[in-house]
Amino acid sequence: MNVAEALPQRVLARWSSLAQEAAIAHGTLALRVAPERLVELASSLKLEFGFDLLLDVTGVDWPGRDPRFDVVYHFYSTRDFVRTRLKTRVPECEPAVDSLTALYNSARFAERECHDMFGIEFRGNADLRPILLYEGFVGHPLRKDYPKQREQPLVSYRK
Amino acid sequence: MSSETPLPNPIRPAFGPDERAGTTVVSIGPSHPATHGTVQIIAELSGERIVRADVHCGYLHRGFEKECESHTWSNLIPYVDRLNYCSALINDFAYCDAVERLMEIEITPRCRYLRTLLAEYSRIADHLTCTAAMLMELGAMTAFLYLVTLRDYLYEHLAALTGARVTYSFGRIGGLARDLPPGWLERLEEILRQLDVFVGRVHGLVDENRIFIDRMRDVGVLRSQEAIDWGYTGPVLRSTGVPRDLRKDTPYLAYAELDFEVPVGIKGDNYDRYYVRMREMDESVRMIRQIAERLPPGPISVEDRRCTLPEKQLVYTEIESLINHFKLISEGPQVPAGEIYAAHEGANGELGFYLVSTGGGVPHRVHVRAPSFVHVGGIHRLLEGYQLADLVPTFGSINMIGGECDR
Amino acid sequence: MSVEARTVQNRGAFEYLTTKKDEFVGWARKFSLFPYPFVTACCAMEFMSVSSTLYDTDRFGAALPRFSPRQSDLLMVVGTITHKQAPVLRRVYEQMCEPKWVIAFGVCATSGGFYQNYATLQGIDRIIPVDLYIPGCPPRPEMVIDGIMKLQDRIAHDSHPIIQGTF
Numbered sequence: 001m002n003v004a005e006a007l008p009q010r011v012l013a014r015w016s017s018l019a020q021e022a023a024i025a026h027g028t029l030a031l032r033v034a035p036e037r038l039v040e041l042a043s044s045l046k047l048e049f050g051f052d053l054l055l056d057v058t059g060v061d062w063p064g065r066d067p068r069f070d071v072v073y074h075f076y077s078t079r080d081f082v083r084t085r086l087k088t089r090v091p092e093c094e095p096a097v098d099s100l101t102a103l104y105n106s107a108r109f110a111e112r113e114c115h116d117m118f119g120i121e122f123r124g125n126a127d128l129r130p131i132l133l134y135e136g137f138v139g140h141p142l143r144k145d146y147p148k149q150r151e152q153p154l155v156s157y158r159k
Numbered sequence: 160m161s162s163e164t165p166l167p168n169p170i171r172p173a174f175g176p177d178e179r180a181g182t183t184v185v186s187i188g189p190s191h192p193a194t195h196g197t198v199q200i201i202a203e204l205s206g207e208r209i210v211r212a213d214v215h216c217g218y219l220h221r222g223f224e225k226e227c228e229s230h231t232w233s234n235l236i237p238y239v240d241r242l243n244y245c246s247a248l249i250n251d252f253a254y255c256d257a258v259e260r261l262m263e264i265e266i267t268p269r270c271r272y273l274r275t276l277l278a279e280y281s282r283i284a285d286h287l288t289c290t291a292a293m294l295m296e297l298g299a300m301t302a303f304l305y306l307v308t309l310r311d312y313l314y315e316h317l318a319a320l321t322g323a324r325v326t327y328s329f330g331r332i333g334g335l336a337r338d339l340p341p342g343w344l345e346r347l348e349e350i351l352r353q354l355d356v357f358v359g360r361v362h363g364l365v366d367e368n369r370i371f372i373d374r375m376r377d378v379g380v381l382r383s384q385e386a387i388d389w390g391y392t393g394p395v396l397r398s399t400g401v402p403r404d405l406r407k408d409t410p411y412l413a414y415a416e417l418d419f420e421v422p423v424g425i426k427g428d429n430y431d432r433y434y435v436r437m438r439e440m441d442e443s444v445r446m447i448r449q450i451a452e453r454l455p456p457g458p459i460s461v462e463d464r465r466c467t468l469p470e471k472q473l474v475y476t477e478i479e480s481l482i483n484h485f486k487l488i489s490e491g492p493q494v495p496a497g498e499i500y501a502a503h504e505g506a507n508g509e510l511g512f513y514l515v516s517t518g519g520g521v522p523h524r525v526h527v528r529a530p531s532f533v534h535v536g537g538i539h540r541l542l543e544g545y546q547l548a549d550l551v552p553t554f555g556s557i558n559m560i561g562g563e564c565d566r
Numbered sequence: 567m568s569v570e571a572r573t574v575q576n577r578g579a580f581e582y583l584t585t586k587k588d589e590f591v592g593w594a595r596k597f598s599l600f601p602y603p604f605v606t607a608c609c610a611m612e613f614m615s616v617s618s619t620l621y622d623t624d625r626f627g628a629a630l631p632r633f634s635p636r637q638s639d640l641l642m643v644v645g646t647i648t649h650k651q652a653p654v655l656r657r658v659y660e661q662m663c664e665p666k667w668v669i670a671f672g673v674c675a676t677s678g679g680f681y682q683n684y685a686t687l688q689g690i691d692r693i694i695p696v697d698l699y700i701p702g703c704p705p706r707p708e709m710v711i712d713g714i715m716k717l718q719d720r721i722a723h724d725s726h727p728i729i730q731g732t733f
Contacts, residue, residue: 106390
């Protein structure tokens with residue numbers, strides 16, 4: 001078994017009992033944990049298993065499901081060339097997770113975008129100002145209940 | 160003629176103008192030639208030195224991910240093109256590859272090779288644009304004109320194949336839109352020879368130029384550990400000395416069968432980023448020549464009724480093909496439920512597509528991991544401590560593409 | 567020749583001269599455009615191509631960009647304008663002095679393009695008046711030059727408020 005297959009197996013062996021869901025699909029290991037264990041798992045991935053690059057933080061909206069939002073993290077190991085996906089679920093009433101900015105600086109902008117688009121709070125990220133949207137924009141556009149064409153113009157139209 | 164009420168400020172700066180004595184706060188952009196039109200940098204200056212920089216992107220946020228949720232998987236290809244519009248074909252193929260992996264479709268060998276060739280061709284166009292813009296902003300107008308003229312030859316050549324100059328929509332799920340027209344490969348060789356000549360001239364003008372070295376060496380220095388921590392990939396990471404390239408590390412398409420090097424820099428400054436891009440263009444030319452020699456014959460699109468449109472002749476004569484065609488166009492290819500993250504080596508770094516499907520012709524979620532966005536997240540580290548005039552080449556060397564950064 | 571006949575003859579000569587003067591002023595004005603390239607998105611690639619050697623706008627006098635609105639008279643809005651960018655565009659337009667013209671370059675600036683969503687301004691003519699629309703995604707450089715030539719025709723036949731008002 002080469003490194004590309006061995007590393008996910010080691011992560012799986014370490015975490016499958018503590019994760020809510022753990023599977024390898026389309027060549028990538030995906031783990032789902034409770035929001036409280038997120039930072040613990042991310043630290044383990046970084047320090048124990050060598051996933052030194054946090055590629056991306058994003059969200060997925062599943063309206064009608066409780067908890068409603070998936071927060072999805074993608075990690076990459078520049079030493080072993082392996083990717084891992086980490087997921088956690090947060091409810092609509094309290095969409096908050098701990099921020100990973102203490103571990104990875106690349107989380108800063110990605111978490112800001114996720115907050116903009118979904119309204120997910122990242123506790124510990126000091127700067128959650130709108131990044132893709134603008135000041136005064138009400139709502140979170142990537143939620144399924146935000147109508148695609150509802151514009152909130154900043155400049156009043158002519159005539 | 161002024162408006163009755165003052166115009167609103169779309170952003171909230173991180174620091175105000177009067178926080179510290181002895182410093183001035185200026186807003187550079189968002190309509191500025193050096194910030195490529197869509198980034199605003201609020202810079203606190205102490206004399207000429209930038210003490211703090213607060214970078215604001217998002218001025219070109221066009222709602223790509225929201226659009227994706229109301230179009231079929233194949234109708235998204237024009238939107239995907241316009242992410243990194245300098246190298247549009249790479250986006251097409253990365254997206255199509257992600258959908259194909261989710262559908263477990265294997266593309267034909269000819270398609271694999273042709274996608275590799277066109278991806279490298281697009282990469283050349285992107286590096287030409289980045290280098291040309293950066294050199295022009297430093298004042299080297301001649302280099303800009305050489306490189307943009309060359310890029311125009313590329314555009315016309317790609318227009319002969321795809322029909323469009325800048326944004327092609329050429330990739331299809333399961334293959335490509337059409338095969339090469341006759342004479343295309345001959346013209347390709349002519350253009351590659353022109354490229355060698357023009358790029359050689361630019362090297363001669365700029366590489367050992369005292370002014371260029373003074374402006375670019377040791378400016379905007381990025382250390383390799385810091386680069387990985389801030390999420391940098393692509394030529395920027397390679398310029399710091401880290402030889403990470405998805406084409407070599409986890410080969411996809413036809414890269415495993417090609418012979419090429421991964422150029423790596425030494426200091427991670429602007430000069431190294433410029434030079435890594437110039438060397439990458441040489442490597443891309445090498446790869447294109449190798450592919451052009453051994454392009455396998457065969458069909459361009461895989462014969463799979465789940466994604467490939469049937470031939471028109473069959474559509475007009477057989478009822479099954481008619482229905483297949485109708486369903487593919489109106490409902491889109493049915494992608495099985497699941498999720499995937501697939502990344503290609505874009506011209507700027509790791510371009511990843513995270514797709515979530517609930518089984519159906521319309522995606523549930525499409526997310527782009529845009530390298531430009533991640534790079535802009537860390538760019539204040541490259542600006543702080545340097546002079547205001549250094550902002551221009553540093554920003555240019557990062558190659559922030561607005562469409563990719565803001566999506 | 568009688569006095570009346572000579573006056574009619576002289577007035578004819580005078581009108582010939584003023585027509586020629588108007589044409590000359592129009593010719594000078596139309597070939598001295600200072601564009602402000604308000605560049606945002608993919609159309610920038612075609613803007614770069616149209617300004618450079620193969621499709622030169624320098625032949626039409628429209629090559630020298632001025633990156634300050636105070637110094638320019640042709641606002642070329644190249645690429646998509648989002649709602650976040652709209653106040654910036656409006657401010658730049660207001661800072662330009664008369665006479666000024668606006669080109670909507672590309673279909674996103676003309677009508678929002680195929681981005682019919684919450685983020686995109688559906689056409690810049692919702693916030694500033696536009697003189698010329700160049701559709702295309704992105705438009706070919708020949709289309710851009712055709713558009714600039716049409717605008718130049720209009721500029722040439724416009725009357726300059728000071729020169730043609732006084733003389």
